[in-house]
Amino acid sequence: MKRIGKGSMATIALAASLTMLVAGCGSGGGSTNSSNGTGSNSSNNTSTTTTGQPVDGGTLTMAQGTKFNDELIPDMDASLYTANVVGYAFDPLMNIDKNLNFVSDLAQTWTWSSDKKTVTITLANANWSDGQPVTSDDVLFTMNYLASKAYNTTLQGQYGYLVGPVVGSTRIGNGKATSFASTGGFKKISAKQFSITFKTVDAAVLWSDISSIQPIPEHVLKNIPISSWNTASYDKQPTVVDGPYTFKQVNGQDSVEYTANPNYFQGKPHITNLVIKTVSPDVVPGLLANGSVQYVLSGLKPTDVAKLKQIPGIVVKTPPENGFSYLGIKDYLPEFKNYKVRQALEYGLNRQAMVDGILKGLGTPISGPLPPVSWAAATTADGMNPYNYNPTKAGQLLDQAGWKMGSNGFRIDPSTGKEANLTLSYSSGDPTVQAEAVAIQSDLAKIGIKVTLNSPMDFNTLASKVESNDKSIQMWLMGWSLSIDPDPRGLWMSTDAFNFERWKNKTSDQMINATWDAAAFNKADRKAALIKWQLYVNQRMPLIFLWAPDNVFAYSSKLNIPNKDFSSQGPLNIQDWWLTQ
Structure with missing residues (x-):
């Protein structure tokens, strides 16, 4: 039950229940059905999407109400707030569209074998931010990390179940094997194509598990023991990523600064700089009103909704949360x-x-x-x-x-x-x-x-x-x-x-x-x-x-989000957004 996608709700995570959580630009959870909830899509008569021509430049500042943890390798930490930070820098294998259907991301195509036990995946022509290609080896390296004994014991990782259905996961987990390539669970076909074989026929495994995997760069981390990753400098501020934004500066657990990834395979983002700040929920409405924050990831309270709707230039939407x-x-x-x-x-x-x-x-x-x-x-x-x-x-x-x-x-x-x-x-x-x-x-x-x-x-x-x-x-x-x-x-x-x-x-x-x-x-x-x-x-x-x-979305009308990118669970594909200058 791990979320996927580029953005704030990228990973299933502990959420401070009873705090209204706001899905960010990544793939929000949900389904293709309409909601039976009491919330409604609403705004203060401000357009919620844009039809104009995008322009490049500017800085988008986002706020969330709880500190993230300083473990930024994907799946090292289970907190939603950390996932918000990680999701803008690392893409998953699959994403969702406006109607919450699964669509390609790093995984460009996939096909099942006749016995439904093996899926063959072809990767998109994506590169890491240092120019190196994202390859089958990176996916294998990531799967091995998630299954490893070090991740699941020493580091107390919680996403080992994502690769649990793959042939050989138990052997890797108990230290009797080190790679799915030797257990029959993973076969490299080419640099951009591989197959994964599962222990049993599993109708959900591609959507609920494999789609969520966010590959990490083998060429950067392969010489560092997994048991030491939580103290590695890369975990505190990853230097090589494959998502729309690269890390520029991580300021403890309070804020993180990014810059657009020029090598992003879906196109360099229009917005040049991105900032995520941890701020008190009490001051979020004021920050939106004075323009120092243009988007709220989390921290809005139900009592904020009525007052936010009265602020000129602020868009408010309250669709149901999955x-x-x-x-x-x-x-x-x-x-x-x-x-x-x-x-x-x-x-x-x-x-x-x-x-x-x-x-x-x-x-x-x-x-x-x-x-x-x-x-x-x-x-x-x-x-x-x-x-x-x-x-x-x-x-x-x-x-x-x-x-x-x-x-x-x-x-x-x-x-x-x-x-x-x-x-x-x-x-x-x-x-x-x-x-x-x-x-x-x-x-x-x-x-x-x-x-x-x-x-x-x-x-x-x-x-x-x-x-x-x-x-x-x-x-x-x-x-x-x-x-x-x-x-x-x-x-x-x-x-x-x-x-x-x-x-x-x-x-x-x-x-x-x-x-x-x-x-x-x-x-x-x-x-x-x-x-x-x-x-x-x-x-x-x-x-x-x-x-x-219900989700509470609030953002500046100066933030332009294409209609095709706004799902019932939140806006998608941050690389498409742009700011009115």
């Missing part, structure tokens, strides 16, 4: 093992009231793992339980699970025999997040569950604690930005790196397997399998689903 916000729980803890307790939590949260009051209507409550914008999302007509707010039902489920009400109005945890006191962790820096934490605390108190709010911490600290299964974290607020393809792998398999709930369920794993077997090459059959899995997740409730938020 992702969801959630209340995370550790399923293996005694408090949460009984799925009736998890169902009670879902019933006990007035999610629509939170969307209306805190998010100002910019979202849609959900009760399953695929948001409404996905072409494969299950609906109530399919049998999905919407878990509409019902504190009475929540109380009944808690009674059935043995959580009896104590004399002081709070329930007794049957695993301890003492009054339950669940702790909730959340990120700092955005009052919206705190408001949601307080609302959850209040709603759960109404069904007799005491919740203590931990002191807010910066997002990267919270993410690190959640990822490492820190014992101080019991419940947390976060969100996922999903890939265009609805493949559940990456988040939902029992052994997946991003399965932060540690939900181990063989039935779910078997259902997920059915979403990519031979029958799933037929889209209708694949959707049916995905719906069956969603119904099971909807019943077992491994985490507490909150809502699919």
Whole structure:
């Protein structure tokens, strides 16, 4: 479930849930279906696209509300904010178009073998920024890195699953092999053509995994041990890239400066310089208004939308996001093992009231793992339980699970025999997040569950604690930005790196397997399998689903984005944009 594309939402990543995340110029997630969300495409009567002739020059300054990490080799870091920075410099094998269909990028063409186990890919005539060609060897080098034992253990990398289906991945992961070229997983046909062979027939693997790979230059990194990459100067500021922009200056975790890549294979970008700044969400509207920022990657709050629409020269759009916000729980803890307790939590949260009051209507409550914008999302007509707010039902489920009400109005945890006191962790820096934490605390108190709010911490600290299964974290607020393809792998398999709930369920794993077997090459059959899995997740409730938020896009009308580059998930192809001088 990794995002692809050039731009802000390039990689599936931890997103500060409950902060309105803004897709940037890269391929945003989504599907070819229209949204069922409550958001709308709107502006302050300012044209959102351009029909004029592009001009070259200028500096585009973007803002995001959270610091990125200083690991800029693709997939070294899982943060959305780091992916924003990396995505403008490294292209993926495949991209999407305005209608969110997969299209060529570095991979120019691809064909399947008759047995559907091997795909042959021909690369575009792309070069690295130093003039060297992007080759099959670079793709192999990148795949070997993602599968390597050093990446997946020493560096604690989380995208090894992208190459997990390829023949030989296990041998490389345990150190018994070093390259897919020797395991039968990769065959170099020529400098610009290669084939990848998978362990099994997999209907989703090209879209959900291989398409997302962002090649890295073998000729630059081959003599540096992978285990040392996180301390290499290249990781702090890559010197050779293949995307539309090259790094000019990385200023810690606060800002990064780029310049247009003259060797970019899709054409040198019209805008000469690009800057991404980390700024407080509180000042983003003012920066847009005074022109010091022309585009917002993340950091806009729902409460900003109304005021932004009143600012002359600012374009505001709020399409649905292909992702969801959630209340995370550790399923293996005694408090949460009984799925009736998890169902009670879902019933006990007035999610629509939170969307209306805190998010100002910019979202849609959900009760399953695929948001409404996905072409494969299950609906109530399919049998999905919407878990509409019902504190009475929540109380009944808690009674059935043995959580009896104590004399002081709070329930007794049957695993301890003492009054339950669940702790909730959340990120700092955005009052919206705190408001949601307080609302959850209040709603759960109404069904007799005491919740203590931990002191807010910066997002990267919270993410690190959640990822490492820190014992101080019991419940947390976060969100996922999903890939265009609805493949559940990456988040939902029992052994997946991003399965932060540690939900181990063989039935779910078997259902997920059915979403990519031979029958799933037929889209209708694949959707049916995905719906069956969603119904099971909807019943077992491994985490507490909150809502699919709406994106908030805001940018200066001086930033010209061609109509062909604006998708429902955000603008694409930054090399086509230009600034009115």
